[in-house]
Each structure stands twice: as C-alpha cells, then as structure tokens.
Amino acid sequence: TYLSYCNLFYSCLLVKNVLKARVAMDYIPKVRPKIRKKRKKEHFYKIIKAKNSNEIYYLGEIWFGKTNNIFPSTWGTCRASITSNDEDDTDKLFLNFDSCVVVITITTQMEFLKGILSVNVFSMDFKLCDENAFVLLYLNKMPLQKFYPKIGSVMKTVFSLIFDISCDYNEIQTIKSSSVIESFNELYKNVNRYHGELSQVDPQHEKLKPTLRRYQRNAVQWMIQREQKPSEDEMLHPLYEEITLKSGVKIYFDKYTGYIDVSKPMTTSLRTGGILADEMGLGKTVEVLACMLSHPHEHLKLRDIKAFKRDTTWPVITKQTRKRELKFDKVEKTPELNVFPKKLKIPEDWVKGSSKKSSLRIALDSWYLSQLNTTPREIEIPKVQCICGSTDETTDCVECVDCSKIQHGKCLGYRSKNGPYICPQCWMIRPPLESGATLIVTPYSLKQQWCDEIIKHVDGAFKVFLYEGVQNRIPVYPTILLQYDLVITTYTVLQNELRLSENGQAVSLRRPRKYSLPGSPITLINWWRLCLDEAQTVETPRCMVSEMARRIHACHRWAVTGTPISKDISDLYGLVDYLHFAPYSDFDTWNNLYYKPYINGRKESMHKFLSKILWRTAKSDVINQINIPQQTIVVHWLDFSDVETFFYEREHNLCSKEFLHRLREMNLDMLLYSLNKSCFKKLIQPLLALRQACCHHQAVKSKYIATRKKVDSMEDLLNALIGKNISENEEYLRIIISSLNGLAGVYLLLQNPI
DSSP, X not given: OHHHHHHHHHHHHHHHHHHHHHHHHHTSOOOOOOOOOOOOOOOOEEOOBOOGGGGGGEEEEEEEEEOSSOOOSSOXXXXXXXXXXXXXXXXEEEEEOSSOEEEEEEOSOHHHHHHHHHSOOEEEEEEEETTEEEEEEEEOSSSOSOOOHHHHHHHHHHHHHHSOOOOSSOTTSOOOOHHHHOOHHHHHHHHHTTOOOOOOOOOOOTTBOSOOOHHHHHHHHHHHHHTSOOOOOOEEOTTEEXXXXXXXXXXXXXXTTOOEESSOOEEOOOOSEEEEOOOTTSOHHHHHHHHHHHSOOOSOOOOSOOOXXXXXXXXXXXXXXXXXXXXXXXXXXXXOOOOSOSSOOOOTTOOOOSSOOOHHHHHHHHHHHHHHHSOOOOOOOOSBOOTTOOOOOOTTEEEOTTTOOEEETTTTTOOGGGOSOOOHHHHHXXXXXXXXXXXXXEOGGGHHHHHHHHHHHBOSOEEEEEOOOSTTBOOOOGGXXXXXXXXEEEHHHHHHTTTTTOOSOSSOOSSOOSSOOOOOGGGSEEEEEEEEETGGGGOSTTSHHHHHHHHSEEEEEEEEOSOSOSSSGGGHHHHHHHXXXXXXXXXXXXXXXXXXXXXXXXXXXXXHHHHHHEEOOOGGGSTTTTTOOOOOOOOOOOOOOHHHHHHHHHHHHHHHHHHXXXXXXXXXXSOGGGSOHHHHHHHHHHHHHHHHHHHOGGGSOOSSOOOSSOXXXXXXXXXXXXXXXXXXXXXXXXXXXXXXXXXXXXXHHHHSOO
C-alpha cells in the first residue's frame, strides 16, 4: 500500500511539472530565423584592349568621370564593374587591372556607359588628364560582326559626342496629322515651285486628234523628260554620311540606325516614271496617249516574231478569246486498277480458331496481308501535262523546247507562227521578253472607257489588246502580246493571277501534279511603259494588287491618279514603292529622310523630292485654258406642303439638338479642314439627315416616326404623323390622370390620417 501511494505521488508530481513546463513554453517568444537577403552578384564587363591593328579605326575620346588614382602604364586584362551609392547619390566605376584597381566617379549617363561596356564592338584604352578620366574608343572589328538596336543606340550617342552627327528632328515629338500641318492644295503649290525646265519635245503628235492645251503640253513634256535615260553615275546612299578618321580611313555612318560600314554604300539616281496627278476632268487619259505616241520604243528588235501589217488607218481593239469546250480525238481509255475488290471472300485454307472474329474481319485481314506481299506498282508520270488536266495525246500536242514537257497547243493558245513552243513554267525562269508596248491597268468599270477614248482621240494604225486573264478565257501565248501597241487589263485580273505568277510549287504534294498552271503572260514581258490608272488602289503596299503590280517588269512606271493623297502624306509611300524609286522605296529610308522630318515641320526635303516624281495641275490654276462656259444658276423656290412642313420642323428640332450636343465636344477655334475625316463626318451627320429630309421623307431614318410600315406617299406620312401624335397625346393624358389621382390620394391622406 505504501508503494502504491508513492507511485501515485510521483506520478502527480511529474504531471504537475509537465503542465508547468507547457505553461512556461506558451510564454516563450518564438524567434523566427532571419532571412538573409541575397546579395546581388556584382556584374563584370570584360574590357577589350586596343591593339596596333585597331589604330586605323580610332574614333576619339570620351570623358566619363573623375578619379584620384593613376592608370597603369601597361596592362593586359581589365574587368569593369559599376556600383551605385544611394546615400550620396553617386555612381562608381571600378576598373580591375592586372596590378591595381582604379575607382572613377562617373559623370556621364549610366545607361550609355553600360552600353559601351556591354556591346563588345569597341576596343579601349584609358587616359588621365588632371583628375579627368577619358576612354579612347576604337572599332574592334570591321565590318561589324553583329548589329542590333542596342548597338545602334550606343553608336548614335558615340558619334553625336565625338563627331557631332545626329538626326535633324526630334523623334520624341508627337506625330500630328499631316492635314493639320499643311493642306493638300498648299502642298501641291509648294511642290510645283521646285519644277525645273521642261523637255522641248513637241507633244502634239500627228496621230493625236485633239489639240493639246498649254497645261496638257507641259504635262506631256514633263512625262517625256521623266522617261529620258537617267544618269548611271553612282552616288552615296542618302542615309549615310562619310567620315574620315584621324588615320585617314573613311567609314560610312547611318545616323538614323547607327550602322557603320567600311565599304561605300552606293545608289543610282531615280529611275524613270512618276506620278501624273492632274485634277479630275483635265484630260489625264489624253496626256497618257500623247506620251505614248510622242515617245515610243524606237530601237527594239523583235526576234522570231512576225509583226502585224499596219494596213489599217484606225485603232483596232482585239479581245481575248473565250474558252470553249475543246474536242480532242477519241482514244482508248486506260484500264483502271482495281485496288479494292467489290466482294471479299474467306480463303479456302483458313482454319477456324478459338478467337471470336466475324467472317468480314477475317476476310479483311487476309486481303490486307495479301496486299503487303505484293510489290507496289510504280506511279507512271503522264506524258501529257496540260493545264486542262487531260492526259490524252492528240494531234495538237506540242513539246517544250526546254524541258520536253508535252501539252495541248489549243489549251495554251499556241500557234506554230508564234515560234518555238515554251511551257509556262520554263517562261518563268527565262529572262523577260522585251516589248515596245504599253500596259495599262485600270479598274474594271473604266476598261471600256479607255477603249472609247482611244478610238476617239487616236488617228491611224494603233493595235490594242484587252487582256482578261485565264479564267473562262483561252490563255494568251506571251509572244502574241509583243505584236500590240497597247495592252489593257484590270486590277481584278492582277489579283487573280498573283498565284499564277509564283515560280515553283507552293504546296508540296504527295504525287506529282498531273497538270501545270497556265502562268501569267503579263509578268513574262518587260513592258516599255506601265501605267496604273486610279493608282490609289496600290497605296497599301501589302495588298495583293500592290504585290502583283511590283512583279510586272517595265522600263517606265507611271501612276495616274487624281487623288494621290487620300488621308495624309503617308499615302504617297505606296506609290513610291510601286514605282521602284530605290532607295526611297525602302520604308525606313522613306520614313527617316522625308516623312518624319515633314511631320515635324521640315517640309523642304519632301517638297524637293515630290517635285522630281509628281506633276499636279489643278482646275483653279488653269481656269483660263479649259474654256469652261459661264455658269448660269437658276433657282426655283419650292414650298413644303403642310405635312412636309410639320415633318421637317420636327426633324429640325431633333437634328439641331444633336448637332449642338456634338459641337460641345469640339474646339470651336479649329478650322473645318483641320479636322480629320472621322471627326468631320461625325459632326455633320445630323445636318446630313436634315438635308435628306428636305429631299424626301423616306431618305432619312427618322427618330420622330418609328413605324414598321412603309411610308412612301404623303398620305402614308400624314397617317404616320397622326398616329404618332395620337399615341403621344394618349401618353400625356395618362400622365395627367396619374398625377391627378396622386394628388387626390395625398389630399385624402391629409384629411383622414391613419
């Protein structure tokens, strides 16, 4: 009993101590381990020491800080690191040489210094003058082994500090709309001031029926002058500047991108052609015809082509032949290969096993194994590979002299008088044929107008061909087009034939193609002149029509349009790109040399450039030459009927409120022509609805009359107005009755409160 009491006592004592210990532990503060912040790893830049071979590419020295240390007279390796001290707001550059460390207090921009150390295109040496530290910069390797925007940014800063070469405009300035900077009419007037002397060639050709007016003669003389052979002398690319280093070596620096080159980047003068931008109605078609007659291709020698006899005294227009169902000689059909049997049978030697397979599955398995055991049949390439897809050999088959491909002559529009036969694919890899013809590309709606103008204004033999593509037409053999003076096609044809002009097979096929693409003959000829009518169609360089227009070869390229600028000055780049005015057809060159300076107020360079490639005549400038009869205005005042007056007054109230509401959002000091197109359209939309209401009530979508019924006559309008007023009056009556009932209820509550 005594032992049991002792055990109980010690057990209670142990429990008591444990409880005290736990209570004590509850009051012990928990100490969390300190999280050590990772120290930023110091970044080192490897300095490339200048060697004797780098002396010829010495650029100059740049001051980058102050130091109390001395640079070692000789050193082999050096590593640089940069640290920032937030307390005294100073940056330190540590140069770790072989034998010592030089500490420099940085005075130049931190990012610029990091750029010099990190791009690895400079070799360096250091110089100390009093307490000022200078870095001597050399180009490490030329030409540059690599180039990216960061290198360009560093180069632009270096050349700005050493050679004082920088861009003439502020890139940070906000780009404004060019319509705000300069109106289009003012732009054209400034461009015309820079026009030089015109050609002295008489543009009045004997075959041209109308007598050209003075402004038309000037335009044609300018076109003939632009078609003269340009100078072949090469000149320095306009983006680059020539810099002579202290060693006498010349380098060429692009101040816009920062690129450096040791070989002189050359370019030639502008190629022939331009933009004829006379205002609508001044006779651009006649001017183009006069240019064609006055400046033909005189020295062209056609080979293997029999020219047409010029026995006619009027223009002859030939249309492309429509495609009809071609009939070939009957030949026996090739027996078809029975790949899959119509009825599957179970083999006779088959023994039934334990697997539960259907008889169809067993038959399929046996047929599959039999096919694996048979040798595959070689795919025979058909001898005839025509665009029609037929492989039949007929008496009309012709063989290509280059690749020996056999095709049907009828399908490709070939005749024996056209010379040796060449298939469309071989034409694509041959140099283009030289032609003295002019190719005119026009919208489909103006195609017939061009034909009518030619018959009306040209007197004498003049052969015209209307090319309408290969869709539903027999293809035209390329040499046939050489026999004409003028070929007319449309933008729709250009867009459809973009795929046909691609050389090679666009999609990899499992089996060789059984037929060949017909190709586009207009891309196989080097035309004497290419004219795009309504050329604003190609203002977007990446569209399909622009892509196809760039593929057409021509000696002289022309853009004929009355509206060369639709929205702003940037629309001109699409025309410059089509005209192949290198190097300005490159977007960066155009942007840096002309567009950015222009929108930032430096307009002279743009004016001088456009004066070389653009001719513009406005009606206001030649009002005395076009013999417009005196304008007679006869005004007939009409009175609205009672119904129309009532309707118009309601529309006037709604439209005036809407117009004044939109006008509050505008700056009243701005001129109307300075507004962009969308803002102007939004502003005058209510006035447009009001003008439509003057003409006819059905022309405007009225907010006052909302009905699903057709409102054609005045009687319908009167009934709609009566119905509208009845519904409004009923609504107002409901509101009045509801208000009176409410007042009565309030009165009763006040008399007999609850």
